[in-house]
Each structure stands twice: as C-alpha cells, then as structure tokens.
Amino acid sequence: MAEQPKEDPKTDLADPEEEAKGNWTKLVDLPEVPVVTGEEEEDLIFKMKTRMYRFRDGQWKERGVGSLKLLRDKKSRQIRLLMRQDKTLKVIANHYLSDKPYCELLPMAGSDKAVMWIANDYSEEQGTNEKLAVKFTTAECKFGDDGSGECV
16 A cells, blocks of 8 residues: 655745735725615514415415515505515515405415415515415414404
C-alpha cells in the first residue's frame, strides 16, 4: 500500500482565523424603489396567520400558509379579504366581503378551528366562485365576540 503524505500545517493555503481583506466597491448603484401593494388606500382591521384551503376536484387542497388580512377601503368602506403566502407573497385569496350566500362562515366538519365560505375570488387572473376554508391556531379565533358566523 502506498503511504499517504502527511499534511504540513506550514503549507496550508488558508488560515481560518485570518480576516479577509479586500477593496470592495459597488458595481451598480440601485436606488430604493417604492413597492406598491394595492393596500395603500385601505385600513387594516384584522390580521392573523392561518392556513388556507380551496375545494377542487372533490377534495380540499391547501393553498398556503400566510397572513389573512381584512382591509377596509377608506372611501367606499368596503371590506376586502386578502391573503398572501408567507415566503413568496403570492396572493392566494383576494375578494370583497359580500352578502349571503357569499361569505357566510360555516363551521368545517371535523375541526373546531376551521371555517369555510364561498366567495367570488380574484387571486388569479379571472374572478371565480371558490369554496374556501381557513384553519386558525385556536378555536376562539374563528367567530366574533357575539358568536356570529358572518364575515362582517
């Protein structure tokens, strides 16, 4: 068997304790650009981290985890539900709260932490009627103080 050469600490290429020194200069100067989210003319009235589901092809499919927000338009006073995924900020729910039969919160069978409703959702290019559900962290989060199951 051939004998392995022993490592000589004097010939090591890099000392891990040595500080890297260099002349770092900017290659490109990038100005700060204001981000327009569409929420500038709305007041935040509710925000909570939830898990959203959508009913498709006969089963509930997860849309994502993120912050569910209720936003009130400053001029028209309409309330909009908006939810974005946590990391990508992709819009996974975007619709106005409206009268029955839309946006009537119904308890989910099998879970006291989840509610479902039907809405004309605009999270994708076209508005479509969707059966949506959210799962909260605790059962107390889903209904108002008066116990009502209404969106407003």
